[in-house]
Amino acid sequence: DAGVIQSPRHEVTEMGQEVTLRCKPISGHNSLFWYRQTMMRGLELLIYFNNNVPIDDSGMPEDRFSAKMPNASFSTLKIQPSEPRDSAVYFCASRVDRGGSPLHFGNGTRLTVT
């Protein structure tokens, strides 16, 4: 079991550029979550998908953020245009959609926007 795979591990970009973060969930997991972690705000839910359909995107900060899940084995989180305040660690997590089942996290993408 390879676990949840995220890429890239680190991303440094200039303000105004487009950033795309990628996630491959664990095979067989039908729920996928994107979280963002900062020192000030902790781990915040951005969006989650169930069976590839976005269920709750109320945590997406604004229209500059978008997420897609074209199939069960791939998801992207895009920021366009990026701003310095978007600097954070972005985590993807997956799980089987059953009450109480644990989240399996990737090791995150550390995004720095200068």
Add this chain to the structure above:
Amino acid sequence: SQKIEQNSEALNIQEGKTATLTCNYTNYSPAYLQWYRQDPGRGPVFLLLIRENEKEKRKERLKVTFDTTLKQSLFHITASQPADSATYLCALADTGRRALTFGSGTRLQVQP
């Protein structure tokens, strides 16, 4: 407003002692609560689940309690070891929601 509160100050204890971490919540009615461990540069890793109808859960040196009246969960590590040093996060899902909301975590440092 809804809040999940964990002690933001680091907890420093001596090896062999019991570490106790607290998670308090406000304006949630969780069906269950989970605890995760996070090491620097890594994603959180699931440790334990406790449901609303359970008072206590154990796994090896770990013990979790859940008091829905006090709106509090306690997480204990007995016979602590330096390898237990990490940040510990509690997480819960409000009634009717599938997604977990996380506390800000408590950093535990076990001194040899």
